[in-house]
Amino acid sequence: MTTNQIWYLRKRPVGKLADGDLELVTEEMAPLGPDMIRVRTIYLSLDPTNRIWMSDMDGYLPPVPIDNPMRGGGIGIVEESNFDDVPVGTLINTGLSTWAMYNDIPGGMASVLPSIPGVPLTAYMGPLGATGMTAYFGLMDIGKPKEGDTLVVSAAAGAVGSMVGQIGKIHGCHVVGIAGSDDKCKWLTEEAGFDAAINYKTEDVGAALDKRCPNGIDINFESVGGEIMDVVIARLNDFSRMPLCGLISTYNDTDGSPGPTNFANLLMRRTTLRGFIILDYFDRFPEGAQAMAGWLMEGRIKFETDVVQGIENAPASLERLFTGANLGKLAVQFGPEPD
Amino acid sequence: MTTNQIWYLRKRPVGKLADGDLELVTEEMAPLGPDMIRVRTIYLSLDPTNRIWMSDMDGYLPPVPIDNPMRGGGIGIVEESNFDDVPVGTLINTGLSTWAMYNDIPGGMASVLPSIPGVPLTAYMGPLGATGMTAYFGLMDIGKPKEGDTLVVSAAAGAVGSMVGQIGKIHGCHVVGIAGSDDKCKWLTEEAGFDAAINYKTEDVGAALDKRCPNGIDINFESVGGEIMDVVIARLNDFSRMPLCGLISTYNDTDGSPGPTNFANLLMRRTTLRGFIILDYFDRFPEGAQAMAGWLMEGRIKFETDVVQGIENAPASLERLFTGANLGKLAVQFGPEPD
Structure with missing residues (x-):
């Protein structure tokens, strides 16, 4: 059994995000379904748009329903796989999944990260993300x-x-x-x-x-x-x-x-x-x-990452975007990168 | 000698155009210069942009300087010509000239109206203008x-x-x-x-x-x-x-x-x-x-013209655009169309 931790949206924030708007819940996960992969979140990407999704604003995606897991994504690694093409150890862009330690994703939908020598994993949320x-x-x-x-x-x-x-x-x-x-x-x-x-x-x-x-x-x-x-x-x-x-x-x-x-x-x-x-x-991402x-490889693009440690700090860290505390890409590290 | 009547801008209007912001002045004209044509205004076109030109707003053209003739144009007819290619009787789009009974224009700059059978002169301020x-x-x-x-x-x-x-x-x-x-x-x-x-x-x-x-x-x-x-x-x-x-x-x-x-x-x-x-x-006007x-000739475009009579009524008529009094193209008729 895998124990998961998931941030649920409990209330629509009024103004700044407050304690109790989201709740971190510990749950046992059901066994992994056929053709699914189980992805452990390494980094959760925090972006201004997350705040829009929490509100009932008529944005470009529907609001996250109350009492649902908060929408979000970042970089993860496959820890269990029922889909042969995406084996354990594969690094994944978790895209529009949830603020959770683990997300089960259909293997056929997985966005596998390319491997570019010398490029740190965080670059896939920054210049390459x-x-x-x-x-x-x-x-x-x-x-x-x-x-x-x-x-x-x-x-x-x-x-x-x-x-x-x-x-x-x-x-x-x-x-x-x-x-x-x-x-x-x-x-x-x-x-x-x-x-x-x-x-x-x-x-x-x-x-x-x-x-x-x-x-x-x-x-x-x-x-x-x-x-x-x-x-x-x-x-x-x-x-x-x-x-x-x-x-x-x-x-x-x-x-x-x-x-x-x-x-x-x-x-x-x-x-x-x-x-x-x-x-x-989306269709033109390969060009970009x-x-x-x-x-990046020519050294013409520099980037910085502002990484906060710990899944428990995800909601509070979002505020850094609005106070301008972060330099470069803001992310929360939920667990270790692979060696 | 030709006696001219010209609307001068005397003050920048504050809010709605008021009496005294413009003044109608009667002047004797100097003899027509070489290569010039003298165009009598038949219709003055009134457009919302006229109000911008009266203000000191940083628009797409500089404001009309105080104590200068008001900028504007419409349709006129050549009454005297020192430019062989544009003889007396030619109908002209007076473009960016002035709110005056007569404008002297370099003949080489004249925008001669095409003659399209069955199309009234006012169409050249409307669908064809x-x-x-x-x-x-x-x-x-x-x-x-x-x-x-x-x-x-x-x-x-x-x-x-x-x-x-x-x-x-x-x-x-x-x-x-x-x-x-x-x-x-x-x-x-x-x-x-x-x-x-x-x-x-x-x-x-x-x-x-x-x-x-x-x-x-x-x-x-x-x-x-x-x-x-x-x-x-x-x-x-x-x-x-x-x-x-x-x-x-x-x-x-x-x-x-x-x-x-x-x-x-x-x-x-x-x-x-x-x-x-x-x-x-401007470069693409022929296409349009x-x-x-x-x-217009196929009868697929209808147009209306709201014509006020008399040069003396030009400033007061501009207000019709802002109160929404006009249906279709607003113009002031300064003098008769040719027979």
Whole structure:
């Protein structure tokens, strides 16, 4: 018998996630069914979208029903297999499974990780995972970076933003990141190769953008929303592009969120804004993964991982995304990597 | 000597246009210069963008400087010519000239109207003019109508909106217009062939949209902004398109305008929003004009013109656009058409 631990959603959070919204339950698992694999979670990926799934917001996936296991995924390893093609020891992207120590998955649905020498396992949640693909397709498909364009990236030190800026640099953009601490800003300019970084907690973002983007802004890769987005929209150039990846500043709002007061500038500047969800690009993942893997192996993409230990810390760790505590990809480690 | 009458911009309007913001001045004209033509205005086209040009808003063209003639154009006829290729009697689109009885224009810059049998002169401000081209390119290029799509058009009885809906019908869309009177709604459904029309002054627009758009909204051709735009955004389908043509409800605002509170739905629904200005499509006008002229001659496009008489009534007539008084293309007739 396998004993499982599963985080259940008990209440829809109001504002910030609170104690009791989720509950960690210990259960005995039924025997593994035919053609199924049992996957032990090594890392649970924490992403802003998790907060949307907890709410009753009409998002791109239905809300997690109350008293169901919380939806999520990360990286796991097969510990038991009734499916010959995916043997014990195989590393798996657990995708849209649950916040549990073990998930039973149909073997035919398993997303087996490729093995790239020298690449750490966490890269498959970062540059080679959903966040890397989000950065790649949002920037390339909607942002359409050209040599000499000015690219502004919000949440720049996050898992997506840090990739966006580096892909922009590879394409010859002038890249300015907005982040929430001096340490992050330092990492962006000194490690990730951004041309400039603005600490929105200590700087006047509008004045800083005027200084750092003397030619205006051609691409705003937007993940945050709120007042800072408004300040960026005011500085867009004619025919600018705005991939709309997220609005994390609003996900904890309880009374609705005001829209951008500079909305009319999208008209005057003839901006193309497009919302996107990485699942829309699922068919094109091989293209994105190949590009990112190449840049990673060439050393042109740096990434950081912020790993919290212990399944019991999963809900509390999600808050790090909203306070801006994390640098790079946030994950919770449930158990050891294989040797 | 020719005596001219010219509307000068004297003050930037605060809110609604007021007496004294513009002044009608009578002036003697200098003799016509070499290679110039003197064009008498028959019709002045009034468009929402005129109000933007009066303000100090950072629009797509610079504001009209104070104490300069007001920018505008329409249809005129050559009354004197120093340019052999454009003789007296030629009909001209006066484009970006001024609110004046006479404009002297370099003959080489003149936009000569084609002559299409059976088409009234006013059509060159409507389906065959800038408003028709705005409708055509905004819908075709950004809206990308497909058979069976649901298209919602705000300011539907206006010069642009009425064309958008009819082009949408030609492409097999289910077309719902939003307008400001029962008479307009009746014209939209009975004359212009819209599937439904909603009177926003007497109906609950959200409830009416739910009823009239049972399959959601694929295209929102937006010219108005404000609360109604928000109600439409809330009902967009996945992968919807939103050509952003104007935000007329905000142009008289003095304290800034709130942004759409349903902005996040552009993300969740993966909407493509693009601001556009018809000048961006100038190179492609022949394509648009050919399509519109064909439909017009086949009787598939109906249009109305709301003509006010007298140059002295030009500023006061502009207000008709903002109160929704006009059905179809608003123009002021300064003088007679040729026989």
